[in-house]
Amino acid sequence: MNKKLLPSAIALGISLSLPATAATMFRDTINVERTPAPVSQTHWQDNKAEMDAFIDGLIAKMTLKEKIGQLDLQSGFRNVTGPFINDEYEAQIRSGQVGAIFNAYGADFGRALQKLAVEETRLGIPLIVGHDIIHGHKTIFPQSIGEAATWDLEAAKLSAQVAAKEAAADGIMWTFAPMADLVRDPRWGRVSESAGEDVFLSTAMAVARVEGFQGDDLAATDTVMATAKHFVGYGLAQAGRDYHTTDVSEHELWTTQMPPFKAMVDAGVATFMTAFNDLNGVPATGSQFLLTDVLRDQWGFEGFVVTDYTAINELVPHGYARDDKHAAEIAFNAGADMDMVGQLYTGYLAELVAEGKVSEEKIDQSVRTILEMKWRLGLFEDPYRYNDEARAAREILNADNLEAARDVARKSFVLLKNDNQTLPLKQDEIDSIALIGPLADSKFDMIGNWAAAGDRKDQPVTVLEGLKARFGRDVKINYAQGATYAYINDKATIEASQGIGVPRIEEGHRSLARDMKRAISAAKKSDVIVMVMGEEQRMSGEASSRVELTLPGNQQAVMEELKKLGKPMVLVVMSGRPNDLRWADENVDAILHAWYPGTMGGHAIADVLSGDYSPSGKLPMTFPRSVGQVPIFYNQKNTGRPFDANNPNQRQEHYKSRYDDSPNTPLYAFGHGLSYTEFHYGELTLSSETLTPDGELHVSVNVSNVGDYAGEEVIQLYTRQHVGSITRPVKELKGFQKVHFESGESKTISFTLTPEDLAFYRAGMRWGTEAGEFDLFIGTASDQVQKATFTLID
């Protein structure tokens, strides 16, 4: 196999602080005493006394109005991400009323704004400049859910490092990432920004990203401050509708939502962002419990808290504040240090201090956390250190970054199905490929949503370009767009529009028919059909929820017509969420999920379709059969009437937890993902049948690559405790390792479990273990595992 090795994180000397099983990841979120972990920047630790003295002096000089100005975050005009825009921000910076700005990248643009703060305000306090650098700044890596599908922490860290390097030369020193909201509802558009449904994987990814963005010195000119967002519960929006309410039990909140955030505090994340949602009756942005009791007092967070976009103002429609002024009082007293866009702190905090509703000491505390970060970023030494055109020219979109983006992209693709070894395409057997679909040659969609300053016109490599580059003259590519993914062509939309007689729709029908014909004729003259279908990139991301998970537009109809030709069919899906792929699963020979693969996506897809790289991604989120199964996730509870599809006496199964019109099982399970090669798992070996309170259990399995290709496998470890004072899920991911195997190679893969790995929130929310019987599973997917048992003893 012609496997080109691209620069990997290991080659770049990146190390990660997470072990294969992260025993400490979930500990002590509620009851256990702990020493607060300081923000891990060597720079400021060495100079803490000097920093304190400097900031004391500065605060002593500041008027109340100047202090409140530091608590204000304004949006510039680039990539605006919300409803409200303030064209006064330059004047406000000059008057010392802005502490930070975002949506304002560009070394020169940032410098001009910084100059206003440094040279034209009384105290010359520099601005923090932020941006949503989610999966790349200009070199765009795969959408976050795709990065999670790599199950490769080094890849996630590398992506964040490259993003930080590019951004920190281009005027930015703060990113609003990682998003660590745990998600279970693919209707919610922001699943694309998440690491999926599992708390262990999400936590590991969040920590890797914080490490990648921040490095170990915030003042370095290749790092940026990270933001743990959205705190908390946003990912459980009811019915998958964005900004909707979250109502979650205390147990669930602490078991699945809190751990990634706690782990990011321990990893030294510099800032936190509040969530938009109402959490159990209290909007997160006004929650003293979350922002002060948990975050500061229990977890010892020392950075600053920024609200989400106008989230303080939204306390009014939430029905939690009477008016804007009341909202400012609630949010500030709850612990929100910085107001994003809403301008309620600058509008009302001074009055609230005069009325005794907010204390100036508390304002001083918030100002201090923000000034400390400015110090740690090195802004008081040199406010222009992140505005360096020469460095930007060197860093942005350089060859190493592009190669890294290509490597991470190909690692993120998940081979969902591959009958008759349809993939990889056999160059010696085919002369032509029909390439069909609205995403086959769409530069605009390649980089997905939240793609920061990524270019959508020229830079992205499409699948058409990637295949042409890979196959050259050897294989003819017959391209036809063939179908549309636009909602306007959905049957229901067309019918609704016909009611008011829109001729454009009829013309639309005619042009769809023409496109389909072109696709059929391209397919007729080709040996194999490769369809690149899915969702337009704007269908996921913020404010992009859907009620259907089917492929939009007439894509399905076109696939059905192509199927009639009886040729081998490959579907490459580009989408930010799990879709309903039932038809494709039954009718198409091979399906590769490519998420939104980023700037180098077309090359990465060609690497995989051609067999230069064997797919190694695994699903970070369950793919349902239909939207009716949502929420569906692998680590569910068993119920009192679990359904057994294998019971020969199906009458016995009638009054069981099941659907009349669908199997319970998903279409593709969490952790699923095929390879071109074949991995054989030997028997599990346990070092003991028991695990003692101070002991360790060593588990090993021999894994062999018995296929013809070199490839990577993600070996997954799950446990299940049979009985608990709180019922336990049927499986919980406790460890994974992504390992490379040459063809014919065997390796012994070992995991170590300690009682800490088996701890949970027991009855009464007491964190700890309970003695008892456990199943231990190791395998290639959550639904394809081998089982052993052991006992945890007191």
Ligand code: BGC
């Ligand atoms: C989003 C955040 C984002 C912010 C700034 C909000 O609408 O919810 O995730 O960081 O905008 O762009």
